[in-house]
Structures are given as C-alpha cells and as structure tokens.
Amino acid sequence: MQHTVSSNTLIKASLAATVLAAVVLVTLILPAEYNIDPTGIGQKIGVTALAQTAEPATPESAKVEGTTEFQSIEVVVPAGRGVEYKFEMQQYEKMTYEWLTDGDALFFDLHGEPEGDTTGYYESYVIATSDEMKGSFTAPFAGSHGWYWKNKSTTPVTIKLLVKGQYKVIGLKS
Known part of the structure; x- marks a missing residue:
C-alpha cells in the first residue's frame, strides 16, 4: 500500500x-x-x-568570560607607581576573589565605575593598605569594577589575583 x-x-x-x-x-x-x-x-x-564557558582561550588583554573555576592573574605594580585592574560586570553579577603580594603591603581601592558615565564618578567599596585580601563582591551597578593598587616601595611588587564568578576581564587600565 x-x-x-x-x-x-x-x-x-x-x-x-x-x-x-x-x-x-x-x-x-x-x-x-x-x-x-x-x-x-x-x-x-x-x-x-x-x-x-565554551569560548576559546584569549590573550589577557582580550575580554574573557568569568568561570566557576578560579582564574589566576598576575599583576606587577612598579616601584613608586600605581596600576588599575578591572572587570566588566552587569548589575548583581557576583565575583569571588583573593589576592596576595609577593612582598610589601600595597595601598588599594576596590571600586566601580558605572557603565556609560563620562563624569569620572566612581564608588569605592574598600580602601585600605594590605598585602592580601579575600572576599566576594556583588556589583551594585553595571560597569567596570576592580582594584587600584599603589606601590609606595622602591621595588616592584607582584600580585597574584584569583577570581571566579560572572565577569569579563578588561585587564590593566592605563
């Protein structure tokens, strides 16, 4: 049939x-x-x-999605200078972090800058001097969030930064 x-x-x-x-x-x-x-x-x-999670590995200067595994980042702060290392995060996205130096304590400011803001406004979450810090963070607004570290010593200091969560790496800001 x-x-x-x-x-x-x-x-x-x-x-x-x-x-x-x-x-x-x-x-x-x-x-x-x-x-x-x-x-x-x-x-x-x-x-x-x-x-x-399926994106291929990219250079540190490129944006990389956050993960559930810790991502290890090395940041060198030259003697007598400061550097800023940032992550792009949407409102309420979370990040767990830990950083420590290979020597001297550094002045630091953990802060965020709202997406699209052109006034230079930023909001500080923690300002202190330490050789280590560990915690978690929830972005209160969409934008770039991260650390400014200032090295007041006469030798470079290397920071080992471990992060995991919801973010895109912006990296060192000049």
Missing part, C-alpha cells in the same frame, strides 16, 4: 518545520553558541552560560 501526500500537506509540513527551526535558532542555538539572546529566553533557561 502506497501513501500519497498532497502538495498542501507538504507545504504545511515545510512551513511548520521552518517556523520550528527559526524558533530553535533564536531561543537556543544563538544564545548557547554565540551568546546572542534577542528574546532573553536563553538567559532565563540558562543556555547563555554554555556560550560563556
């Missing part, structure tokens, strides 16, 4: 398959593979995290 399919049935099935493919593309494939989420559904169901 042979079945014949009418052209109307074939057209309807083709249209249904095309619509279904478009929905899957926009809601699952683009968010999971490319972190492009025009509907916001990918974020809600958690598939955008797949794109963030």
Whole structure:
C-alpha cells in the first residue's frame, strides 16, 4: 500500500518545520553558541552560560568570560607607581576573589565605575593598605569594577589575583 501526500500537506509540513527551526535558532542555538539572546529566553533557561564557558582561550588583554573555576592573574605594580585592574560586570553579577603580594603591603581601592558615565564618578567599596585580601563582591551597578593598587616601595611588587564568578576581564587600565 502506497501513501500519497498532497502538495498542501507538504507545504504545511515545510512551513511548520521552518517556523520550528527559526524558533530553535533564536531561543537556543544563538544564545548557547554565540551568546546572542534577542528574546532573553536563553538567559532565563540558562543556555547563555554554555556560550560563556565554551569560548576559546584569549590573550589577557582580550575580554574573557568569568568561570566557576578560579582564574589566576598576575599583576606587577612598579616601584613608586600605581596600576588599575578591572572587570566588566552587569548589575548583581557576583565575583569571588583573593589576592596576595609577593612582598610589601600595597595601598588599594576596590571600586566601580558605572557603565556609560563620562563624569569620572566612581564608588569605592574598600580602601585600605594590605598585602592580601579575600572576599566576594556583588556589583551594585553595571560597569567596570576592580582594584587600584599603589606601590609606595622602591621595588616592584607582584600580585597574584584569583577570581571566579560572572565577569569579563578588561585587564590593566592605563
């Protein structure tokens, strides 16, 4: 027994398959593979995290997504100078961190600058002098967040910074 399919049935099935493919593309494939989420559904169901963890390794100067594993970063603060190391974070994103120096204590300011602000405004969260710090942080607003370290000694100081969470590395700011 042979079945014949009418052209109307074939057209309807083709249209249904095309619509279904478009929905899957926009809601699952683009968010999971490319972190492009025009509907916001990918974020809600958690598939955008797949794109963030699947990105290839990039140079330190490039933006890198945060992870659930600690990322180790080395920052050298020259003698008598200061450096700033920043991360891009969205509002309420979290970061766990730990840093320590290979020697002298440094003056530091853990702070954030709101996204798009051109006035020079920044908000300090911790200002102190120490050779180590450990904690967690939730971004109160979208923008760049991180540390300014000032080395008042006559020799360079190397910081080992360990971070994990939700962020993109901006890196050293000049």
